[in-house]
Amino acid sequence: YERLGDFVRHAGCFAVMVIDEAHRLKEPTAAWTRHGFDIAAQVQNRYLLTGTPVLNREAELHTLLRLSGHPIGQLPLNEFCERFAGSPEFRKTLRAEIADWMLRRRKDVLPNLKGKRRQTVPVVLSQAERDEYNQIMRSDTHRFARLGALRQLLERVKVRIVADLMAELDVDDKVILFCEYQESVATLRDHCLKMGIGCVTLVGSDSPKKRQKAIDAFQQDQDCRVFIGTRSAAGTGYNLTAANYVFFLGLPWTPGLQDQAEDRAYRNGQLRLVVVKIPLAEDTIDQQLWQMLMDKRALASDLIDPEAEESSKKALAEII
Missing domain, CATH: 3.40.50.300 (P-loop containing nucleotide triphosphate hydrolases)
Structure with missing residues (x-):
């Protein structure tokens, strides 16, 4: 993750982007997360792998959705939180929105x-x-x-x-x-x-x-x-x-x-x-x-x- 910045200028050469332990990119302002955004913008096929997509709060999922290319991930973070964070009903709505986007294996x-x-x-x-x-x-x-x-x-x-x-x-x-x-x-x-x-x-x-x-x-x-x-x-x-x-x-x-x-x-x-x-x-x-x-x-x-x-x-x- 510390070396993601080295790949930004070469990102256009890749057909697929796979991020293992993707929860490590949960903070949108972190340098390696910003590098991840820059790479993702140039790669059409993106796959994120993690056993813990949410560690603390709903907002962490916004970063993963943005990296993977889901339309909800393109919402401003404050709008995302207003619509999907803070209550079981909001979370239920978010779960329905991303159900077809996420494959879970127990x-x-x-x-x-x-x-x-x-x-x-x-x-x-x-x-x-x-x-x-x-x-x-x-x-x-x-x-x-x-x-x-x-x-x-x-x-x-x-x-x-x-x-x-x-x-x-x-x-x-x-x-x-x-x-x-x-x-x-x-x-x-x-x-x-x-x-x-x-x-x-x-x-x-x-x-x-x-x-x-x-x-x-x-x-x-x-x-x-x-x-x-x-x-x-x-x-x-x-x-x-x-x-x-x-x-x-x-x-x-x-x-x-x-x-x-x-x-x-x-x-x-x-x-x-x-x-x-x-x-x-x-x-x-x-x-x-x-x-x-x-x-x-x-x-x-x-x-x-x-x-x-x-x-x-x-x-x-x-x-x-």
Whole structure:
């Protein structure tokens, strides 16, 4: 995507434009999105591939419709939002308008998949953890700084919960642990080493060679049972079908990011039921964020799911 600008002047030479992970071009003012518009204007046949066409709000779909050449995508963004955003009825109208333009394939077209089960796990803070949580809540720091501190605290709390969950797994089970912070990755790695559990890690600073080595070890070595990574680095683009469990220590901001991370295990080549476990700390921001994720999942379903009849971070920051 960073190199899209290199292709603008040669776009007229192409008969077909295919954009994989097209949701990365959701922001209309971003440089690579503008380059995408410039290329699309010169290519007649355009195909956009994405598992998450809507991450946060209806307006994100406008960019994809514009790139693909749908007439609705040619509307000014403010007019698009007035007509199609803000209510289930508006979203239903939009879904009807684009139904013939979009081809959706669910995982059930892959006959070998055994399914995916998502479970939440209640977490009760200790008194010391609750005191620290309340202290952060009462601090006079900027609310986004408070939000980050609270999320880091809750992720530290969940390390012991995830350790208990791992102890319940059978010897032939493998698990992916997704964290939001690198400190949690290091803590979990140290825990696995102390317990004699084979593990690998993947974080954003790892080289491509180191990443591939970790993936190969997890996929091929039966003694390597735990894959620990930051969701931002390991949550897309990798095949980790050796895992039949996925645990989240922290919650992403959108259901699309969560789904993509889960689908490192739940994808073609997976022969076992995939169980996703999500620890949620009671009486904390975890519960508000989880509700926001469910609300956004319903919004995406209104737009995309033919059977179905704003920013998380800002909203959650307002709460605290």
